Amino acid sequence: MSGYDRSVSAPEHDLGPETVWHLQMPQIRFGRNAVEELGFQLADLGVDAADDPHGLVVTDETLADIGHVDRVTDHLEDAGYDVTVWDGAEREPSIENVDRCIEFVRANEGEAGYDFYVGFGGGSCIDVAKATRAVIANGGQVLDYIAEPTGAGESLTESGPPLVLMPTTAGTGAEISPVAILSVEEQDIKEGISSNHIRADAAVLDPTFTTTLPPETTGKTAMDALGHAIEGYTTHPFDGLLRASDPETRPVYAGRTELTEMFSEKAIQLLSSNVRTAVHNGDDLEARAAMLKGALFGAIAGLTAGASLCHAMAYPVGNRYHTYHGETIAVLTPASTLGYNVASDPERFVRVAEMLGADTDGLGTREAADRARAEYVRLQRDLNVVPSGLNELAGVTEEDVDWLASQTVETQQRLLRCNPRPVTEADAAEIFRDALYNWE
Structure with a gap:
């Protein structure tokens, strides 16, 4: 295997070493009780509560059952935001799991989707939120954006409405990642949607959510x-x-x-x-x-x-x-x-x-x-x-x-x-x- 084959991933490359590096990050808020600034974070991203925006919190049943989700939605509602909760994210989410979230969005808000999204939980919840927002913004289905031969290999061209991610585990780093990892159950493989358009606009990291882990x-x-x-x-x-x-x-x-x-x-x-x-x-x-x-x-x-x-x-x-x-x-x-x-x-x-x-x-x-x-x-x-x-x-x-x-x-x-x-x-x-x- 040659060095060229090993090093290349995009279809066309110059036969020479890279000379430029690039760093792209979401806005990051970190600290105890940082959740209290979630409303401010959304406003800073241009989501004005006075415009009556409707947002979606993507999470899982466990976090809903222990009350963490209520803490998030209470702060959002106190800041004037109307939110709906979808708590169907699964561990090691499949493409079908994301499809169900997308169907929920389209059934409730149509093809345009919600005005903002909040992904709350471990890496699984966060990846479902990222993939959902991306597919809603770009149209079609998840498989359209999975690499060939599993999917159609189409590129994301739109980022969509603001997305804020809030991790409850100190692990995956999915809150700043430009990738959503999904399992393709019938093939026993995992695939990723990889694009800077899938990256969140902001990450709010509050360690008080991790003490129940x-x-x-x-x-x-x-x-x-x-x-x-x-x-x-x-x-x-x-x-x-x-x-x-x-x-x-x-x-x-x-x-x-x-x-x-x-x-x-x-x-x-x-x-x-x-x-x-x-x-x-x-x-x-x-x-x-x-x-x-x-x-x-x-x-x-x-x-x-x-x-x-x-x-x-x-x-x-x-x-x-x-x-x-x-x-x-x-x-x-x-x-x-x-x-x-x-x-x-x-x-x-x-x-x-x-x-x-x-x-x-x-x-x-x-x-x-x-x-x-x-x-x-x-x-x-x-x-x-x-x-x-x-x-x-x-x-x-x-x-x-x-x-x-x-x-x-x-x-x-x-x-x-x-x-x-x-x-x-x-x-x-x-x-x-x-x-x-x-x-x-």
């Missing part, structure tokens, strides 16, 4: 956030990828820069030093705030520089075995990011090891780099909520490895293009074998 979910979502941070720190530099012939075709995952590296480093430190407290003492708001901030920083890094091999492997696993995304990232990171990829730049992985808390004094570079994996596994075992490998996670065995490897290489080139080390199907199979058991 159970220890197990806290730990597993934290591993996803840590995965973003480490993948973003160790992925290709932006000028190691090929230059797009047209800025419009530049992929949203475009390689690391000095700016993304700063966010990665801070994210790794915040997450690794606070996750034990957040899991074992979930009412500690300082730790919860640090985790949410770390997840945000990790997403700024990983979702700009690019998620890579670990996430590419996670999607076939999640879709076939219906595992939670965070725990899937957790069990794959040791063998992929901190195993196979270490050979790409051992000195960089020495710094990862040290940020995770490893003592590397007196060690050679390669031995010190390998401490990153050992320290990451130690963290997982301390949390006592993460499966020991793919076998414990979902009963994956040696017999499943070849199918998972083929799916990774055949369907996830969007992510593999940024991986710092080329990956063949045989490589992927060996990494999956390694990930069956991270510890005994």
Whole structure:
């Protein structure tokens, strides 16, 4: 496989290195009780309550049952906004799940849809909100905007009315991501709608919504956030990828820069030093705030520089075995990011090891780099909520490895293009074998 094939994702590229990097973020509000500024945030985006706008809150039944959704809608209504709640978002949402939300919108508001949208919850709720707004704004159905051959591969051209996203987990970073990940259940694969038009206009991050997250979910979502941070720190530099012939075709995952590296480093430190407290003492708001901030920083890094091999492997696993995304990232990171990829730049992985808390004094570079994996596994075992490998996670065995490897290489080139080390199907199979058991 040539460097050109590995690096390219858009159809036409100049045969030369990228020379320009680009950063695009939603407006971000962060802090305790930031929900109280939700009305102000909408007004700042041009949604005037005096015009009697009608908005939709996309969420799930659990958040509605525990009262978090009422807290959001109360603040919106106090600010003069009329809102409807759709609480049908499912874990690891399918294309059909988004279609149901779109049908709800069109049945209630017609083809034009609502005047604004609020996505509230974990990454699943947020991805449903992003995809719904995008399809309503551009017309048609979800499959129109899924890449070929699964979908029609059409491009989004409109962003639509304002969208504000509010995460209740410190994990996926979906609140700032330019991608919505959806499962295609009949094919056992996951596909993404990837476009800057799917990105939210604003993200409001309030750590007080995360204190009700159970220890197990806290730990597993934290591993996803840590995965973003480490993948973003160790992925290709932006000028190691090929230059797009047209800025419009530049992929949203475009390689690391000095700016993304700063966010990665801070994210790794915040997450690794606070996750034990957040899991074992979930009412500690300082730790919860640090985790949410770390997840945000990790997403700024990983979702700009690019998620890579670990996430590419996670999607076939999640879709076939219906595992939670965070725990899937957790069990794959040791063998992929901190195993196979270490050979790409051992000195960089020495710094990862040290940020995770490893003592590397007196060690050679390669031995010190390998401490990153050992320290990451130690963290997982301390949390006592993460499966020991793919076998414990979902009963994956040696017999499943070849199918998972083929799916990774055949369907996830969007992510593999940024991986710092080329990956063949045989490589992927060996990494999956390694990930069956991270510890005994």
